[in-house]
Amino acid sequence: MKIISTVKELQVQLKELRRSSLGFVPTMGALHKGHLSLVRNAISECPLIVVSIYVNPTQFNDREDLKRYPRPLKKDLAMLRKCLRKNDIVFTPDDNEMYPAEDKRIFSFGNIDNLMESLHRPGHFNGVAQIVSRFFEIILPNVAFFGLKDFQQVAVIKELIRQNQYKVKIAVCPVVREPDGLAMSSRNILLEPQVRKNAPVIFKTISEASEMIRKSDIPEIKAFVKKSIEKRAGFSVEYFEIVDDRELIPAGLKKEMEKGKRYYGCIAVRAKKIRLIDNIEFPLV
Ligand code: PAJ
Numbered sequence: 528m529k530i531i532s533t534v535k536e537l538q539v540q541l542k543e544l545r546r547s548s549l550g551f552v553p554t555m556g557a558l559h560k561g562h563l564s565l566v567r568n569a570i571s572e573c574p575l576i577v578v579s580i581y582v583n584p585t586q587f588n589d590r591e592d593l594k595r596y597p598r599p600l601k602k603d604l605a606m607l608r609k610c611l612r613k614n615d616i617v618f619t620p621d622d623n624e625m626y627p628a629e630d631k632r633i634f635s636f637g638n639i640d641n642l643m644e645s646l647h648r649p650g651h652f653n654g655v656a657q658i659v660s661r662f663f664e665i666i667l668p669n670v671a672f673f674g675l676k677d678f679q680q681v682a683v684i685k686e687l688i689r690q691n692q693y694k695v696k697i698a699v700c701p702v703v704r705e706p707d708g709l710a711m712s713s714r715n716i717l718l719e720p721q722v723r724k725n726a727p728v729i730f731k732t733i734s735e736a737s738e739m740i741r742k743s744d745i746p747e748i749k750a751f752v753k754k755s756i757e758k759r760a761g762f763s764v765e766y767f768e769i770v771d772d773r774e775l776i777p778a779g780l781k782k783e784m785e786k787g788k789r790y791y792g793c794i795a796v797r798a799k800k801i802r803l804i805d806n807i808e809f810p811l812v
Contacts, residue, residue: 528612537577537665541577541666548572549668550569550572550577551668551671552578554578554581557596557597557716559703559712561674561676561711565673566672570610572698580619583625583654585657586651586654587651587654588651597717618666625661632653634690636652636683639682639683646766652683655680656687660691667694673699674700674703675699675806679775681699682772682773685697710729710804710805714801718801722798726798726803728755732755733805736752737792740809741812745780759798762797764795769793770791771784771785784811788811792808792809794806
């Protein structure tokens with residue numbers, strides 16, 4: 528694999544190496560099996576891929592979160608070395624490369640940017656859109672790989688592509704979990720032992736909730752989710768919404784769920800200082 532940290536060098540290399548289909552996997556590092564599943568999918572689909580590692584400051588609305596975000600670059604590179612091919616590229620730019628001047632662009636994504644993560648992390652998706660659009664314009668990938676773990680991010684990126692008419696296809700990969708069900712996340716290593724022990728309650732609860740939809744209506748399911756998770760010391764539910772995967776319109780009652788659409792229950796939980804998100808499909812019954 529090749530490690531490149533400037534835009535100029537990246538573009539020189541891509542000019543030389545680009546083949547039929549260029550794959551792109553954006554990450555903020557602290558890699559785990561979830562990230563690696565995207566990398567493996569990219570490798571199996573594309574003869575050349577770029578994996579970026581960059582902790583993007585503009586998507587953090589909480590300074591503390593940005594400060595404590597893990598940055599184990601050496602370990603990340605060792606993990607990537609085991610799966611990448613000779614010409615695949617790891618792109619590790621610094622802030623000056625990605626933001627040579629302040630990025631003042633304001634994006635607007637309509638309804639998908641008016642609920643869930645957007646309400647609780649104001650400005651977050653604007654920062655994601657700034658960095659992902661910059662990557663797309665520098666790299667010009669044919670396919671970009673994203674995880675369903677960040678359900679709302681996938682919808683935002685699809686809308687970003689539509690609005691800007693980027694010629695990139697999106698491949699969405701399923702959530703990779705720890706054996707106890709906790710969705711893998713770079714933030715999991717920041718959980719205190721007792722909080723980590725209780726964290727599987729999140730997936731367990733939303734799994735049970737997705738079964739409940741057969742017999743119960745949504746207000747009852749929401750009450751169950753909140754009660755079940757908040758039983759654990761230090762856990763509080765920021766939101767739990769059942770939305771469709773295109774327009775992200777929340778269903779308040781079962782009868783509002785439309786046939787032909789796919790629905791997901793999306794949750795954010797504050798587990799002491801750390802915020803965890805997860806989601807699961809809610810089958811239409
Ligand atoms: P990051 O949180 O590092 O995630 C990078 C990619 O890995 C995202 O597409 C995310 O959805 C995926 N991912 C994370 N955990 C996963 C899991 N358990 N299973 C499957 N996929 C998982 O998302 C970002 O970085 C940033 O917002 C970024 C897109 C890089 C822009 O800065």
